[in-house]
Amino acid sequence: MNTTATLSRLFAGVQSDMDQVDVLFKERATSGLTILNSASMHALASPGKRLRTALTLLSGKLNTYNSDKLLRLSVAYEMVHLATLIHDDIIDEALTRRGNPTVNALWGDKIGILLGDYYLAKTSSIIADIEDFRIDHLFADTVATVCEGTILEMMTAGRIDLTVETYFEKIQNKTACLFAACSKGGAILSGASDEQIELLHSYGLNLGIAFQIIDDILDYTEDQSTIGKPAGNDLRQGMVTLPLIFALQDAASANGRQQQVQALLNGAELPEKEIQEVVSWVSNEYAIERSLQEAQNYGNKAREALYHFPASSDRTILDELIDFVISRNR
Amino acid sequence: MNTTATLSRLFAGVQSDMDQVDVLFKERATSGLTILNSASMHALASPGKRLRTALTLLSGKLNTYNSDKLLRLSVAYEMVHLATLIHDDIIDEALTRRGNPTVNALWGDKIGILLGDYYLAKTSSIIADIEDFRIDHLFADTVATVCEGTILEMMTAGRIDLTVETYFEKIQNKTACLFAACSKGGAILSGASDEQIELLHSYGLNLGIAFQIIDDILDYTEDQSTIGKPAGNDLRQGMVTLPLIFALQDAASANGRQQQVQALLNGAELPEKEIQEVVSWVSNEYAIERSLQEAQNYGNKAREALYHFPASSDRTILDELIDFVISRNR
Numbered sequence: 001m002n003t004t005a006t007l008s009r010l011f012a013g014v015q016s017d018m019d020q021v022d023v024l025f026k027e028r029a030t031s032g033l034t035i036l037n038s039a040s041m042h043a044l045a046s047p048g049k050r051l052r053t054a055l056t057l058l059s060g061k062l063n064t065y066n067s068d069k070l071l072r073l074s075v076a077y078e079m080v081h082l083a084t085l086i087h088d089d090i091i092d093e094a095l096t097r098r099g100n101p102t103v104n105a106l107w108g109d110k111i112g113i114l115l116g117d118y119y120l121a122k123t124s125s126i127i128a129d130i131e132d133f134r135i136d137h138l139f140a141d142t143v144a145t146v147c148e149g150t151i152l153e154m155m156t157a158g159r160i161d162l163t164v165e166t167y168f169e170k171i172q173n174k175t176a177c178l179f180a181a182c183s184k185g186g187a188i189l190s191g192a193s194d195e196q197i198e199l200l201h202s203y204g205l206n207l208g209i210a211f212q213i214i215d216d217i218l219d220y221t222e223d224q225s226t227i228g229k230p231a232g233n234d235l236r237q238g239m240v241t242l243p244l245i246f247a248l249q250d251a252a253s254a255n256g257r258q259q260q261v262q263a264l265l266n267g268a269e270l271p272e273k274e275i276q277e278v279v280s281w282v283s284n285e286y287a288i289e290r291s292l293q294e295a296q297n298y299g300n301k302a303r304e305a306l307y308h309f310p311a312s313s314d315r316t317i318l319d320e321l322i323d324f325v326i327s328r329n330r
Numbered sequence: 331m332n333t334t335a336t337l338s339r340l341f342a343g344v345q346s347d348m349d350q351v352d353v354l355f356k357e358r359a360t361s362g363l364t365i366l367n368s369a370s371m372h373a374l375a376s377p378g379k380r381l382r383t384a385l386t387l388l389s390g391k392l393n394t395y396n397s398d399k400l401l402r403l404s405v406a407y408e409m410v411h412l413a414t415l416i417h418d419d420i421i422d423e424a425l426t427r428r429g430n431p432t433v434n435a436l437w438g439d440k441i442g443i444l445l446g447d448y449y450l451a452k453t454s455s456i457i458a459d460i461e462d463f464r465i466d467h468l469f470a471d472t473v474a475t476v477c478e479g480t481i482l483e484m485m486t487a488g489r490i491d492l493t494v495e496t497y498f499e500k501i502q503n504k505t506a507c508l509f510a511a512c513s514k515g516g517a518i519l520s521g522a523s524d525e526q527i528e529l530l531h532s533y534g535l536n537l538g539i540a541f542q543i544i545d546d547i548l549d550y551t552e553d554q555s556t557i558g559k560p561a562g563n564d565l566r567q568g569m570v571t572l573p574l575i576f577a578l579q580d581a582a583s584a585n586g587r588q589q590q591v592q593a594l595l596n597g598a599e600l601p602e603k604e605i606q607e608v609v610s611w612v613s614n615e616y617a618i619e620r621s622l623q624e625a626q627n628y629g630n631k632a633r634e635a636l637y638h639f640p641a642s643s644d645r646t647i648l649d650e651l652i653d654f655v656i657s658r659n660r
Contacts, residue, residue, distance in 0.1 A: 033485070035481065036481055087443055087447060110484060113417055113420060114417075114421070114480055114484065115481075116447070117417060117450065117480075118474060118478065118481070120447065120451070120473075121477050122470075124457075127454075128463065128466035131463050131466075133461050136458035139454065140455035144451035144454075144455055148361060148362070148366070148448065151366055151444045151445075154444065155363070
């Protein structure tokens, strides 16, 4: 699948508004401080797929599209996402993201902490401009949940006995919660009914869970040239994800592996060859198939929520977005 | 002056509400995550003087006191203040604050980053509960300004040529801006007129500037047993503050000192004796007198704003608070 072509097609109906979000983002991220602007511009240069913006705008299309407020909300979501990436990179001591140097790699941890804080503060200011109390609450609760998810991730790092249940709690709070806030916020600002708001919340949440499972699969199956970070990155960071949990559950195959995996999770300086050995073990296992199956289950839940809306070309796009998220290869 | 006795007297009229703020704070800071609760409880154990709460509540007393909303706003201000202290301690690599170990000293930088983020997110949630758009804007703009002030402080660290003008820009953004938001927020939530809102903003801003100048003086004149951190702490952190700027301006006295000061600001590992030599040089200079004079000037500006309000016992308290801030010895 050609990622860029697929996304261009899916996002065609909101592309001009997505471009507008970029413009607004740059306006709001600007400050009187030179270093802040340099760091902002750098962080903006590797913007990822802008999935959160698309999700917010496309969800708004199912009812009465209110571009002014939807654009602001999208900027806030992209900005809070960027803030968490910047702080995550400091916490993970990551020097690259998608092949580009991180803010902490270029300017150090201190500037990174402050830049993340600044973005968090700025998002509150953007949300305040929307002047909708439901959005105020949604946004504040979302950011707190993302923080809790990140703390849970950190507290469970290195735990070879991480359960499937805790894994899902972690990704729901850290990642899927923001996806859910995008589609729910899009619904709120387009005058959707309470029932529709809840349905779009469910759509985003399940889509987000599927998205993260795929991310965690790709960390084992893709190489640096495609995903922009070395395969097995999660393992090196002590992160236990679904493919590894499933691989370890296969007693016969996992026999004798536990010690090696635990050493890796503990951050032992093992030779690259040995890391790649564990990566191929996980990626050649039925574990990947099972993880993919889980992603598809959540994709189906997202689809179920969507099918309560009448058929429309906009609904079709959101439907195809599920397929994209699951079948993407980066 | 007996600090505790003075504050007890000044805060007597709002003491029960201040206690209520503590209760609410603990409620809002609680989470399902054990580590977060431990860190929160630790951070709360050294609460400082609760000046921000008192300022918010006392300002609200000049008009129609609305305890429900004022309490929430106070909790948000204390929480954002705590968030910035936690991140500041990481940035400054500080291991103690007021004689107690910092969050980063006990749990490391990573937990500290996340705990600060969590508090920032929680404050947005508390502000959202107030459901007043003016407060939304005030709060968001304040937090962004505090971040900008902190970044400016960091960017100018180690600069022996820091101007008085930049010093004031820094303390206005980093510290005084939050004081201004307290008194302004108190005014807004008590139904003050636009003119009164601006006057109380001016009161808080000038009080905050005076407060920070005194803090910077105390860093030179007090010892660890009183202020809870070693004298000359700012110097060790590369922070150029008003007493040092004034001391350096006296060409005769500063002659030959520049090199030594610059080395200290650069973080050179000089013997403690040499640090204390610079500290006594600054603290025995006319520089302290001049700095105190500046604090008094700003105190007078705060008083001027206050005198536009009719005389009342509540106005007298705010007036005496200025004297307290300037004459405090810790």
